Amino acid sequence: MPLTTTxxxxxxxxxxxxxxxxxxxVGVRVDREYVKKTIEDVGHTIRALHAxxxxxxVFARMRRRFGDKTKLSSADxxxxxxxxDLGYTPVVMTEGGESEDPNERRGRASASAKALEHVDIPxxxxxxxxxxxxxxxxxxxxxxxxxxxxxxxxxxxxxxxYNLNTVVTxxxxxxxxxxxxxxxxxPAFAAIMRKAYRSRREFQLGECDYSSAEVKVxxxxxxxxxxxxxxxxxxxxxxxxxxxxxxxxxPEQVNKYIRNTVKAAWVFAQFYGDYYLSCARNIWFQLQxxxxxxxxxTDAAGKPLHVLEHLKAKGIKELGDCDPEQRPRPGTFExxxxxxxxxxxxxxxxxHTQWKRDWYNEYxxxxxxMMKTGFAVNGVYKRNEVINSPIQGSSFHCLxxxxxxxxxxxxxxxxxxxxxxxxxxxxxxxxxxSERDDVINLCRDSxxxxxxxxxxxxxxxxxxxxxxxxxxxxxYDLAALKEQDGIWVPADADKWAxxxxxxxxxx
DNA sequence: TGAACGAGCCC
DNA sequence: GTACGCGCTCGTTCA
Numbered sequence: 360m361p362l363t364t365t366x367x368x369x370x371x372x373x374x375x376x377x378x379x380x381x382x383x384x385v386g387v388r389v390d391r392e393y394v395k396k397t398i399e400d401v402g403h404t405i406r407a408l409h410a411x412x413x414x415x416x417v418f419a420r421m422r423r424r425f426g427d428k429t430k431l432s433s434a435d436x437x438x439x440x441x442x443x444d445l446g447y448t449p450v451v452m453t454e455g456g457e458s459e460d461p462n463e464r465r466g467r468a469s470a471s472a473k474a475l476e477h478v479d480i481p482x483x484x485x486x487x488x489x490x491x492x493x494x495x496x497x498x499x500x501x502x503x504x505x506x507x508x509x510x511x512x513x514x515x516x517x518x519x520x521y522n523l524n525t526v527v528t529x530x531x532x533x534x535x536x537x538x539x540x541x542x543x544x545x546p547a548f549a550a551i552m553r554k555a556y557r558s559r560r561e562f563q564l565g566e567c568d569y570s571s572a573e574v575k576v577x578x579x580x581x582x583x584x585x586x587x588x589x590x591x592x593x594x595x596x597x598x599x600x601x602x603x604x605x606x607x608x609x610p611e612q613v614n615k616y617i618r619n620t621v622k623a624a625w626v627f628a629q630f631y632g633d634y635y636l637s638c639a640r641n642i643w644f645q646l647q648x649x650x651x652x653x654x655x656x657t658d659a660a661g662k663p664l665h666v667l668e669h670l671k672a673k674g675i676k677e678l679g680d681c682d683p684e685q686r687p688r689p690g691t692f693e694x695x696x697x698x699x700x701x702x703x704x705x706x707x708x709x710x711h712t713q714w715k716r717d718w719y720n721e722y723x724x725x726x727x728x729m730m731k732t733g734f735a736v737n738g739v740y741k742r743n744e745v746i747n748s749p750i751q752g753s754s755f756h757c758l759x760x761x762x763x764x765x766x767x768x769x770x771x772x773x774x775x776x777x778x779x780x781x782x783x784x785x786x787x788x789x790x791x792x793s794e795r796d797d798v799i800n801l802c803r804d805s806x807x808x809x810x811x812x813x814x815x816x817x818x819x820x821x822x823x824x825x826x827x828x829x830x831x832x833x834x835y836d837l838a839a840l841k842e843q844d845g846i847w848v849p850a851d852a853d854k855w856a857x858x859x860x861x862x863x864x865x866x
Numbered sequence: 867t868g869a870a871c872g873a874g875c876c877c
Numbered sequence: 878g879t880a881c882g883c884g885c886t887c888g889t890t891c892a
Binding site for chain 3: 430
């Protein structure tokens with residue numbers, strides 16, 4: 360018997376569609392003049408980079424090979440140039456098309472940023488930068504120009520469309536324009552793009568994010584006691600702990616760069632089913648950075664002690680061969696990562712590990728699985744999909760369920776404030792300053808206290824981190840808030856004051 | 867003109 | 878024995 364989606368789950372999607380269509384109607388204000396100006400500026404930058412490339416001796420070789428067809432934006436040509444003509448050794452290959460013969464390789468050497476990262480010549484650096492700026496103009500800025508419309512108030516808005524029927528894990532997706540993939544991690548590009556999205560006039564953009572949404576939901580599935588404790592204890596720092604194990608450091612020796620590297624390349628990667636070999640390779644690669652130093656330690660010359668030097672002293676002198684066919688050699692980082700992996704799943708999170716086995720075996724037996732939010736998933740899925748999709752899906756459903764209530768209550772209370780968007784585990788708002796505390800409390804309580812009452816399976820309680828920008832600010836100006844004597848104020852008061860003046864001005 | 871592919875951004 | 882997953886949008890290439 361195939362598993363059946365519950366009535367409740369169906370109703371969640373129906374009501375979710377209604378709430379999302381209201382949000383689509385509201386739209387997000389954009390700064391049309393800024394976008395136009397930025398497209399011009401970035402255009403100059405791209406032309407300058409292309410001019411530099413054409414002066415480069417390497418360009419002459421490109422001309423010899425491709426003649427009139429030479430194109431500075433062709434990944435195919437750059438890959439051939441670098442890895443065939445210039446003789447660099449390819450380390451990343453492309454997928455290539457379908458093939459009857461599994462032994463046949465159809466891919467070519469990749470021209471991605473990762474594949475070209477170690478090709479240290481100006482021509483390639485300029486190529487990568489030009490490509491990145493091109494993407495910025497054609498996709499991100501271009502989409503705003505294509506999609507924006509003028510409202511009766513004279514300002515310009517985009518109205519992203521949200522879908523609940525396109526994703527196999529029962530998450531949402533977003534298009535025309537996609538509001539869910541705007542630069543965030545690259546500071547320079549995040550600044551350029553996020554300044555284009557503005558609050559309505561006399562409003563403040565706001566955001567209510569679930570903190571570590573998927574980690575907490577995962578703990579609700581596995582009930583691993585260590586994971587549950589870490590998810591509930593604000594002082595727990597599993598990323599730092601993993602960094603200590605992996606790099607033979609004491610907690611106070613872990614700087615921000617190291618912690619972030621381990622968080623992304625070890626904790627999350629392992630959590631999503633990656634394994635020691637690719638983790639070791641990625642971390643080793645990140646450790647080449649000059650930022651990878653041991654906090655508070657210096658080398659013989661009095662300079663900050665690099666983590667690679669520190670590891671050498673601990674007997675780890677090289678990455679290792681990273682050959683899936685061979686056992687890792689002792690004394691390599693690869694071998695060390697394998698040992699840490701055994702500790703991680705065998706000792707630190709044994710219940711989580713057991714849950715993965717049980718959950719997958721149960722899927723194999725029944726041919727499907729049920730999400731805690733009532734969605735039935737029947738069909739053929741890979742092991743990691745079976746383990747990850749209920750966690751991803753359920754995390755989004757927490758936001759969706761709360762969002763439905765929030766949209767209804769905003770209407771009921773006749774708030775001027777509006778929900779303007781959603782990014783899987785965060786809610787985006789235009790907040791009228793006069794309603795600010797009420798709006799944030801309503802969102803926070805709906806996403807936490809109220810939700811837990813609806814879904815008692817949330818034994819690890821969700822948490823919300825509100826942010827907002829100054830009146831008439833942009834998405835780039837978001838700053839974290841904290842609750843103080845019943846009202847919401849900037850978490851870092853000094854930083855806020857230095858940038859935007861006194862908080863009392865935001866009214 | 868359309869499909870396939872490669873590339874890069876988000877959670 | 879494993880080899881994170883899910884999306885959207887664009888430019889290039891080729892039929």
